[in-house]
Amino acid sequence: MKKQLFLLACVTCMQISANAAGDDEHTPLARQMEVLDDAYKAFRKESDPEKAAAQVREAQQSVLKSIGELPEMLVKMPEGREKMVASAEYRKMMGQLLVTLNELELSFLAGKTEETTRLLESMKDLKKKGHNQFMEE
Numbered sequence: 001m002k003k004q005l006f007l008l009a010c011v012t013c014m015q016i017s018a019n020a021a022g023d024d025e026h027t028p029l030a031r032q033m034e035v036l037d038d039a040y041k042a043f044r045k046e047s048d049p050e051k052a053a054a055q056v057r058e059a060q061q062s063v064l065k066s067i068g069e070l071p072e073m074l075v076k077m078p079e080g081r082e083k084m085v086a087s088a089e090y091r092k093m094m095g096q097l098l099v100t101l102n103e104l105e106l107s108f109l110a111g112k113t114e115e116t117t118r119l120l121e122s123m124k125d126l127k128k129k130g131h132n133q134f135m136e137e
Contacts (some may be wrong), residue, residue, distance in 0.1 A: 004067055029072075030065055033062075035058070036063065039056070039058045040058035053105045056101055060063070065098050071134040090130075093133075097123070097130075
């Protein structure tokens, strides 16, 4: 019985260690992108404009935290002009996303549904462009 309890405790500890190590594999940027994605899914479906605007502000905070990070693809690049240009492009795109999110917040609050739809499409395009440019397959 003691051996079984000991083995169970060892297996449990190994699982906890494995889960903790898995969490470390997520970069700060990846965690912020998850927050952004969750907020995006929420405000896209939200019918209350004030709640949607609050979710957009959550997405804005995620983008602000992400601007100082670099995608793994850029982290792996050798230092030099090419990396500096790519890093500046990444920050520019994140800045564009932040402006779009601000416009979206104002659009939700003003009840401009056509503009909201256009901005949501714009966000989809930015996401696709950013992922194509800054994520390895």
